[in-house]
Structures are given as structure tokens and as C-alpha cells.
Amino acid sequence: MATLDYKEKILIVDDFVTMRRIVKNLLKQLGYENITEAEDGAQAFAKLKGGGFGFVVSDWNMPNLDGLGLIQKVRSDPELKSLPFLMVTAEAEKEKVIEAIKAGVSNYVVKPFTAEILKEKIEKIFEKLGK
Amino acid sequence: MTDDMQEIISDFVTEAEESLDRIDPLFVELETNGEDKEILNDIFRCVHTLKGAAGFLGFQQVVDVAHTSENILKKLREGDIALSKRVVDVILRSVDTLRVLIGHVKHGENAIENIAPLLAELDAALAEASGNAGNGGSRPPAAAGAVPKAVPSEAPKAPPAKTSPENVPGTPPAPGSSAVSPAPVAAAPAAPAVHEADKAAPERKDAVSNLRVDIGRIDKVMDLTGEVVLARNRLLNLIAAISAQYGDDPAVANVMETVSFLDLVTSDLQLSVMKMRMQALQKVFGKFPRVVRDLASAIGKEVDLKITGEETEVDRSVIEHIGDPLVHIIRNAIDHGLEPPEARKAKGKPERGVISIDASQKGNQIVIEISDDGKGIDLDRVKRKAVDRGLLSAEEAERMTEDAAINLIFQAGFSTMDVATELSGRGVGMDVVKTSVAKLSGFVEVRTRKDEGTTFRVNIPLTLAIIQALMVRTAGVQYAVPLSLIEEIVRVSPEEIDMAGGRRVFVLRERVLPYFELSELLGKGPPPKDAVRYAVVVAVGDSRFCLSVDKLLGEEEVVIKPLDGLETESSHTLGSTITGDGKVVLILDLASVSRSLTGTKRP
Numbered sequence: 119m120a121t122l123d124y125k126e127k128i129l130i131v132d133d134f135v136t137m138r139r140i141v142k143n144l145l146k147q148l149g150y151e152n153i154t155e156a157e158d159g160a161q162a163f164a165k166l167k168g169g170g171f172g173f174v175v176s177d178w179n180m181p182n183l184d185g186l187g188l189i190q191k192v193r194s195d196p197e198l199k200s201l202p203f204l205m206v207t208a209e210a211e212k213e214k215v216i217e218a219i220k221a222g223v224s225n226y227v228v229k230p231f232t233a234e235i236l237k238e239k240i241e242k243i244f245e246k247l248g249k
Numbered sequence: 250m251t252d253d254m255q256e257i258i259s260d261f262v263t264e265a266e267e268s269l270d271r272i273d274p275l276f277v278e279l280e281t282n283g284e285d286k287e288i289l290n291d292i293f294r295c296v297h298t299l300k301g302a303a304g305f306l307g308f309q310q311v312v313d314v315a316h317t318s319e320n321i322l323k324k325l326r327e328g329d330i331a332l333s334k335r336v337v338d339v340i341l342r343s344v345d346t347l348r349v350l351i352g353h354v355k356h357g358e359n360a361i362e363n364i365a366p367l368l369a370e371l372d373a374a375l376a377e378a379s380g381n382a383g384n385g386g387s388r389p390p391a392a393a394g395a396v397p398k399a400v401p402s403e404a405p406k407a408p409p410a411k412t413s414p415e416n417v418p419g420t421p422p423a424p425g426s427s428a429v430s431p432a433p434v435a436a437a438p439a440a441p442a443v444h445e446a447d448k449a450a451p452e453r454k455d456a457v458s459n460l461r462v463d464i465g466r467i468d469k470v471m472d473l474t475g476e477v478v479l480a481r482n483r484l485l486n487l488i489a490a491i492s493a494q495y496g497d498d499p500a501v502a503n504v505m506e507t508v509s510f511l512d513l514v515t516s517d518l519q520l521s522v523m524k525m526r527m528q529a530l531q532k533v534f535g536k537f538p539r540v541v542r543d544l545a546s547a548i549g550k551e552v553d554l555k556i557t558g559e560e561t562e563v564d565r566s567v568i569e570h571i572g573d574p575l576v577h578i579i580r581n582a583i584d585h586g587l588e589p590p591e592a593r594k595a596k597g598k599p600e601r602g603v604i605s606i607d608a609s610q611k612g613n614q615i616v617i618e619i620s621d622d623g624k625g626i627d628l629d630r631v632k633r634k635a636v637d638r639g640l641l642s643a644e645e646a647e648r649m650t651e652d653a654a655i656n657l658i659f660q661a662g663f664s665t666m667d668v669a670t671e672l673s674g675r676g677v678g679m680d681v682v683k684t685s686v687a688k689l690s691g692f693v694e695v696r697t698r699k700d701e702g703t704t705f706r707v708n709i710p711l712t713l714a715i716i717q718a719l720m721v722r723t724a725g726v727q728y729a730v731p732l733s734l735i736e737e738i739v740r741v742s743p744e745e746i747d748m749a750g751g752r753r754v755f756v757l758r759e760r761v762l763p764y765f766e767l768s769e770l771l772g773k774g775p776p777p778k779d780a781v782r783y784a785v786v787v788a789v790g791d792s793r794f795c796l797s798v799d800k801l802l803g804e805e806e807v808v809i810k811p812l813d814g815l816e817t818e819s820s821h822t823l824g825s826t827i828t829g830d831g832k833v834v835l836i837l838d839l840a841s842v843s844r845s846l847t848g849t850k851r852p
Binding site: 134140 | 264291305
């Protein structure tokens with residue numbers, strides 16, 4: 119089954135350290151080890167521009183540049199426009215998800231989620247890419 | 250995995266506490282500056298993120314409280330409801346409750362708080378506010394009603410798990426009817442994001458170069474550095490002895506050189522470790538606007554708070570312990586210091602009282618001043634009360650200096666208010682302030698002027714772990730005296746000691762200083778007659794006095810090792826240390842000595 123390669127470099131974007139650790143922990147449970155963190159969209163974009171990333175898990179609500187701003191910037195960047203991007207949202211933001219989808223997120227996941235849900239989301243993203 | 254979990258939870262607690270600490274001052278700012286989108290957004294984000302992480306970690310009560318307050322915050326942010334006192338009060342109460350809940354997590358307690366009344370109160374406040382803002386009706390009413398109801402039970406579920414990928418691009422998971430509303434909603438947070446982007450650069454740099462380190466590890470480094478300092482001191486002593494004997498040997502000269510290099514590096518190391526533990530007082534001062542707001546509004550006084558010097562850095566142990574005594578002084582200033590608005594008006598003062606807090610570093614000391622422009626302390630009343638309470642005799646009160654009279658307020662069991670008010674009350678008096686500050690090796694001074702106000706000045710040493718000390722010997726025992734409080738040292742012959750008012754004094758350059766024998770103070774009896782004395786002139790705050798000793802042994806950097814089980818206040822010791830020649834020596838606590846000498850009661 120098509121899924122994210124275990125060697126791929128993953129970027130976790132969240133302004134809350136605990137959240138980054140939690141997501142990192144979940145990814146590790148799935149066998150992913152090559153993980154980098156950024157604490158807002160602006161920092162994330164700078165890191166993505168540095169190259170080498172194969173997947174992004176980003177929070178929505180962040181200072182400086184939020185998740186929506188980040189996906190918009192990523193999609194309009196020629197080098198990054200097809201980068202798989204998973205948006206983490208809270209239930210309160212559900213109604214806004216359409217906005218994120220329009221902006222081009224590959225999929226979204228609602229907090230809180232388990233490692234299994236995360237795995238499922240990743241597989242769906244890469245299945246679609248594989249087609 | 251459990252270790253990982255432990256670490257994540259401990260990170261969560263730290264971060265949650267930081268987030269919550271940020272909220273109080275933001276709200277006070279909101280109340281004074283009016284509604285500000287950016288601030289509201291900031292507050293919303295704090296609560297929102299907290300909820301998200303708590304959801305993962307299964308702290309359901311945190312999720313419930315955060316979620317319900319988030320509903321109100323969301324409405325505030327989107328301008329659906331207006332900021333009212335009721336709304337602010339209830340959100341601040343939620344913040345307090347969240348603190349309690351996080352506290353349970355921190356201490357690994359499974360305690361359950363009764364949060365139902367708070368949740369009901371939050372919903373009621375939202376309902377009331379929404380009712381008032383009836384004209385904000387551009388929003389679909391269904392959404393407004395649905396959100397609060399959905400609250401506690403649905404939060405932890407993860408409904409979109411079942412959403413298939415094919416569904417994603419086409420149909421949004423949220424009710425299709427709301428398709429109109431998302432646009433303006435999303436626009437709000439996005440707009441500030443853009444112009445904040447230029448501010449982002451320096452912050453980003455900060456974040457990357459910061460590293461969170463477990464405090465236990467830093468303390469360990471601190472401990473070890475202390476040991477290195479002690480070893481260095483011993484080594485300096487040894488090498489001095491060796492070079493006196495074998496000074497010509499080039500090998501000894503080499504060792505000398507290496508030791509003096511080690512000496513330098515050790516001092517730098519010590520300084521660096523000290524800095525590692527320093528944090529800005531902002532962390533403590535940030536809580537004060539809320540304290541002042543709550544208290545002033547509760548007792549009907551109008552107060553402006555001015556804070557300066559919050560960037561001053563102090564040791565983290567000071568950060569941890571200085572908050573309560575400062576809050577107590579502030580409460581006291583608002584409750585007893587400032588007059589009610591009418592009384593102020595009658596005196597021709599502005600109706601709004603002013604509390605100023607200022608922090609600064611003066612040499613080796615951190616000085617925090619808390620001033621009010623209130624009525625000042627009525628010293629006659631203080632004395633009368635002290636006599637009534639049997640703390641001193643009428644005659645003693647008569648003779649007492651102003652300074653000594655002010656210090657009466659720090660005596661246990663003293664309170665000038667006949668009825669302890671609910672606010673300053675809490676069953677503790679200013680004596681607790683004194684003891685807590687003394688535990689940090691600091692002291693409190695008070696200056697007061699009738700109708701002009703009162704200033705409490707809290708002095709705390711910059712570092713609590715390592716100090717410069719003067720080694721002295723008296724009655725055959727060696728003591729270390731903190732150098733930062735010593736003004737000068739004078740050789741005194743017995744005939745130079747005079748008597749004044751039944752007390753011994755020493756006149757130094759036309760200044761009359763009270764003169765005490767250290768040996769007597771420590772209960773070891775007077776020194777032999779006609780012996781040559783060395784008077785150590787000590788300055789603790791505004792009071793100066795001489796402590797006389799047999800012999801001066803020189804200066805040394807000492808590492809303070811706390812003495813367990815010793816009543817430090819009555820024994821006048823800060824702790825012990827190990828000297829360069831390997832002896833255990835007690836370190837005198839000059840602040841405590843000063844209190845017992847200049848106060849009314851002898852130890």
C-alpha cells in the first residue's frame with residue numbers, strides 16, 4: 119500500500135511545544151523518525167524552503183503565519199506546490215475546513231487523534247498521490 | 250513510552266502554566282485599552298491550544314473548561330458579543346480553575362473538581378452577552394445556539410476519522426448551510442497574520458536558540474559548580490603554602506600559573522551557571538495587574554498600577570518565592586494604604602490612587618520597591634496598637650525611634666485594622682512577608698510619610714548560592730560574614746567605645762554607630778578586657794551598626810550549604826560553608842542580626 123516512506127523528512131508545525139511532542143510521538147509510534155519542528159507558519163515556510171521535506175503536519179491556529187496562510191504560501195510556491203500537507207484542526211474550526219481544502223491541503227485531521235487515525239490519514243494522502 | 254509520556258505531560262504543565270500566566274495581563278490590557286482584535290486573538294489561541302493538547306492527553310476537565318470559555322472567546326473575537334465585566338470575570342475564573350486543574354496534573358493527582366457551576370456560569374454569561382448583542386445578527390443564529398450546547402460531551406470524539414478522502418475536496422464536513430459564513434471568519438485571523446510577519450523575524454531567532462532544560466539538571470550543574478568553587482578555594486590555599494616553601498622551583502611556578510587560570514575559569518563558570526538560572530521578574534509582575542484589578546474593584550477603590558523594571562533578572566528560586574510576599578504588600582497597600590476615592594478627593598488628591606512597582610539591580614542586590622500614594626502609616630496608632638497587644642510597654646513605645654516603630658508592623662500578631670478585612674486578611678500579617686523575604690536572605694525596609702504614601706523596599710541578594718564573605722574569628726570560632734553588607738572595617742581600642750542611652754556606641758567620623766560584640770550576640774560572653782577589637786561596620790538597608798570581632802582572616806568566596814533542621818532566624822545563620830582549608834564554617838545572616846539588634850526585642 120502506498121504510504122509515506124519511513125525515511126522521508128517530516129515537518130511538524132505547531133506553536134505549542136506539547137502539541138509538537140505529541141504529534142512527534144504519534145509519528146514515532148508509526149515508525150517515522152526523521153522529524154523536524156517549526157513553531158509557526160513563517161518559521162515552517164523558511165524550513166520548507168531549505169528543502170528535503172516529504173510531508174508536513176501543521177496546526178491551524180498559530181501566531182505570525184497560521185496554517186491556512188502556510189498552505190497558501192506552500193501551494194503558490196513552484197518548488198513546494200505538490201508537497202503532501204496534513205492540516206490539524208480543532209473541532210471548533212470544522213466549519214473553516216472548506217477554506218483549507220480550497221487552499222489545497224491534502225487532508226485534515228481533527229484533534230485529538232490517535233496514531234491509527236494519523237496512519238489512516240497519511241495512507242489516504244499517499245494513496246491518492248500514487249494514483 | 251511511559252517515560253516519553255511523563256515528559257510530555259511535564260512539558261504540557263509548564264507550557265499550560267505559561268499560557269495561563271499570559272492571559273491575566275492580556276485581559277487587564279483589554280479592559281483598559283478597549284477591545285483589541287490582536288489581544289483577543291492571543292487569548293483565544295492560549296485557551297484553544299491548551300484544549301487541543303489536553304484532549305490528546307485525556308485531561309477531560311481541562312478540555313471542558315477550556316472549550317466552554319473558548320466559545321465565549323470566539324464570539325468576542327468575532328465581535329458577536331461585547332466585552333462586559335461579567336464576561337471578563339467569568340473567563341478569569343475559568344483561567345483560575347484551569348490553573349487548579351493543571352495543578353492537579355502537575356502533582357499527579359486524580360482529583361476531580363466540581364466544574365459544573367463554572368460551566369453553567371460560562372454558558373449563562375454567553376447567553377446574556379449574546380442577548381445584548383442582538384444586532385450582531387449577520388451570523389446564522391443556528392450556529393450561535395448550537396455551539397454551546399454541543400460542548401462537553403462531543404469534544405473528545407474524533408468525528409472526521411470516518412471521512413473518506415473522496416469526501417474531502419467536495420463536501421465540507423460541517424453543515425453546508427454555513428458555507429457563507431467561513432469567509433469573514435477566516436479573514437479575521439488571517440489579516441493580522443500578514444502584517445505581523447515582519448515582526449516575526451527576531452522572535453523566530455529567539456525560539457530557535459532557546460532550549461528547554463529540566464530544572465533538576467541545571468540545579469545539578471549549580472551544585473557541582475559549587476563543589477568546583479570549593480575545590481578551587483582549597484587549591485588556592487594549598488598552592489599559596491607550597492609556593493611559599495618551594496617558590497624557586499619552576500615546576501611550582503607552572504602549577505601556580507595553571508591554578509590561577511583555573512581560578513579565572515571557575516569564576517566565569519560560576520557566573521555563567523548563575524545566569525542560566527536567571528529569569529526576568531516579568532514572570533512574577535505579570536500577575537499583578539490582575540491582583541490589583543480584582544482587589545480594587547472588590548473594595549471600591551480606583552487604582553492605577555505602574556510597573557517598571559520587570560526585565561530585571563533574578564535567580565529562579567527568587568522568582569518562585571517572591572510572588573506571595575509582594576502580592577501581600579500590594580494587597581496591603583490597596584487595602585490599608587490608599588484612601589477611598591471620597592477621602593482622597595477631600596484631601597485634594599486625584600481620586601485614582603497609584604501603586605508603583607519598580608525593580609532594579611543595585612550591585613549585588615535586587616531592589617523591588619512597592620509604593621502607594623496613600624495616607625501613610627500612622628506611627629502613633631501603630632505604637633498604641635502594639636502596646637494594646639502587649640508587644641511592648643508604653644515606656645518602650647515612648648522611647649522608640651520612627652524606624653523601630655515602623656518595624657512593629659512586621660511583628661507576628663500585629664494588624665492595624667481592627668477587623669481583618671477579607672482581602673489583606675487570609676489570616677496572615679506582614680510578619681509573613683518579613684519571614685518569606687528573610688528566607689531569600691533578603692530584608693524589607695519601609696518608608697512612610699503622612700498623606701504622601703508608603704514605600705516598601707524589598708532587598709534580595711542576586712544569587713543565593715555563592716557569596717563573597719569576610720572570614721572573622723571571635724571567641725575562638727571562625728565565621729563567614731557576607732561582604733555585600735559590610736561597609737568598612739575599623740580597628741578599635743576599648744577606650745574608643747562610648748556609652749549613649751545605656752548602649753555601647755562607636756563614633757566613626759562623627760557618626761554614632763551602635764556597637765555590639767559578635768561573641769555576646771551569639772551567647773559566648775564578652776571578650777577579654779583590653780583586647781584589640783575589629784569593628785565590622787554593617788549596613789542593612791538604612792540601619793548601620795558595628796559588629797566587633799577578635800580577628801580578621803581575609804576574604805573568601807563561599808558556597809552556601811543550607812543547614813537542615815536549624816532555626817536560621819534565631820541562630821542568625823544563613824547556612825554553612827567549607828573553607829579553602831577544609832573547615833566547616835557558619836555564615837552569619839546579617840539581616841537577621843540587624844533585625845534583632847535594632848528591633849525592640851532582644852533575641
